[in-house]
Amino acid sequence: MSFPTHRPRRLRQNAAMRRLVAETRIHPADLILPVFVREGITEPVALQSMPGVVQHTRDTLKAAAAEAAGLGVGGIMLFGIPETRDATGSASLDPDGVLNDGIRAVKEEVGDSMVVMSDLCLDEFTDHGHCGVLTEGGAVDNDATLEIYGRMGVAQAEAGADLVGPSGMMDGQVAVIRQDLDDAGHQDTGILAYAAKYSSAFYGPFREAVDSQLTGDRKTYQMDPANRREALLEVSLDLDEGADMVMVKPAMSYLDILRDVADASDVPVSAYQISGEYAMIEAAAANGWIDRDAAVMESVLSIRRAGADTVLTYWATELARWIKEGRL
Numbered sequence: 079m080s081f082p083t084h085r086p087r088r089l090r091q092n093a094a095m096r097r098l099v100a101e102t103r104i105h106p107a108d109l110i111l112p113v114f115v116r117e118g119i120t121e122p123v124a125l126q127s128m129p130g131v132v133q134h135t136r137d138t139l140k141a142a143a144a145e146a147a148g149l150g151v152g153g154i155m156l157f158g159i160p161e162t163r164d165a166t167g168s169a170s171l172d173p174d175g176v177l178n179d180g181i182r183a184v185k186e187e188v189g190d191s192m193v194v195m196s197d198l199c200l201d202e203f204t205d206h207g208h209c210g211v212l213t214e215g216g217a218v219d220n221d222a223t224l225e226i227y228g229r230m231g232v233a234q235a236e237a238g239a240d241l242v243g244p245s246g247m248m249d250g251q252v253a254v255i256r257q258d259l260d261d262a263g264h265q266d267t268g269i270l271a272y273a274a275k276y277s278s279a280f281y282g283p284f285r286e287a288v289d290s291q292l293t294g295d296r297k298t299y300q301m302d303p304a305n306r307r308e309a310l311l312e313v314s315l316d317l318d319e320g321a322d323m324v325m326v327k328p329a330m331s332y333l334d335i336l337r338d339v340a341d342a343s344d345v346p347v348s349a350y351q352i353s354g355e356y357a358m359i360e361a362a363a364a365n366g367w368i369d370r371d372a373a374v375m376e377s378v379l380s381i382r383r384a385g386a387d388t389v390l391t392y393w394a395t396e397l398a399r400w401i402k403e404g405r406l
C-alpha cells in the first residue's frame with residue numbers, strides 16, 4: 079500500500095511543472111517605475127541609501143522613461159525636486175516648475191505607450207517639508223492645503239499627466255482634485271489615490287531622494303501602523319470621492335492591509351514597494367547575506383499575491399528586462 083495518498087510535491091518536481099501551476103505571475107504591464115527629477119543639475123546624482131537609483135536630469139529622465147516603456151513597463155510615477163522652496167510650495171503650481179516640466183518631457187517621450195503619473199503632494203516643494211501648508215501654530219492645515227492640491231492637479235493634467243497621485247493624506251483631497259480637474263475640462267485625467275498610506279519608518283531613504291526638509295513626523299495625517307480597519311474607511315472615502323485606482327503604502331509590512339483592500343475594492347489596487355523596502359534588500363545583498371535577484375523577485379511576487387494589481391517598485395525596469403529574458 080502506497081502512503082501518503084496526497085503528494086503535493088508532484089507539482090513541484092521541476093521548473094516546468096512549477097511554472098505551469100504558479101498562481102501568480104509578474105508582467106511588465108503590472109509594474110510602475112517611480113522616478114526622481116531634480117532641478118538645476120547637469121548630471122544624474124546617485125542616491126547613497128538607494129544604490130542604483132538616481133535623481134535625474136531632464137534628459138536622463140526622458141531616457142529612463144523611454145527604456146522602461148521599451149520594456150513594456152506599465153507606468154511611471156514622477157517626483158520633482160525643486161531648487162527653491164517656500165512655505166506654500168508654490169513651485170508645484172509653476173507650469174515650468176521641475177515636476178510639471180518633467181511630466182511634459184516624459185509625455186513627449188513616451189506618448190501613450192505607458193501611463194504617465196505624477197506625485198501630487200507638497201512635501202517636496204515646501205521649505206518645512208510637510209505635505210501641506212501650516213497654520214500659524216505650525217499644524218498642517220487640511221483645508222487650506224486642499225485648495226492648493228486642486229490647482230496642482232490641474233497643473234499636472236495640463237502638463238500631460240494621465241493619472242495624478244495625491245499622496246498627502248489630507249481629508250477630502252480626492253474630491254477637491256476631481257472637482258477642479260472637471261471644472262478645468264480634464265474629465266479624462268484620472269486619480270490614483272494613495273488611499274491607505276501609513277506613517278512609516280521605511281520612508282527613510284526617500285527623504286534623501288527628495289532632499290526632504292522635514293523635521294518631526296507626519297503622524298497627524300498619515301495612518302497609524304497599528305490600524306487595520308481604518309484602511310477600509312480611507313479606501314471607501316476615496317472611492318466615494320471619485321478615485322479611479324487606490325493604493326496601499328508601504329507594501330511589505332502591510333500585506334494584510336493590501337489583502338483587505340483588494341477584497342473590498344471594485345477599482346484596481348496598487349501597492350508601493352517603498353524606498354526602505356528597496357534599501358533593505360539592496361543592503362543585505364551587498365553584504366552577501368541574501369541572493370539579491372531572488373529576493374527582488376520574491377518581494378514583488380508576494381505583493382502581487384497579496385492582492386496588488388499593480389506594483390510601484392524601483393526595480394520595475396530591471397524586472398521587466400528579466401521577464402523579457404525569460405528569467406521570470
Ligand code: PBG
Nearest residue numbers: 199201245280281284352353354
Ligand atoms: C510624500 C511621499 C513619500 C513617499 C512617496 N510620496 C514620503 C513620505 O510620505 O514621507 C515615499 C516613497 C518611498 O519611500 O519610496 N509625497
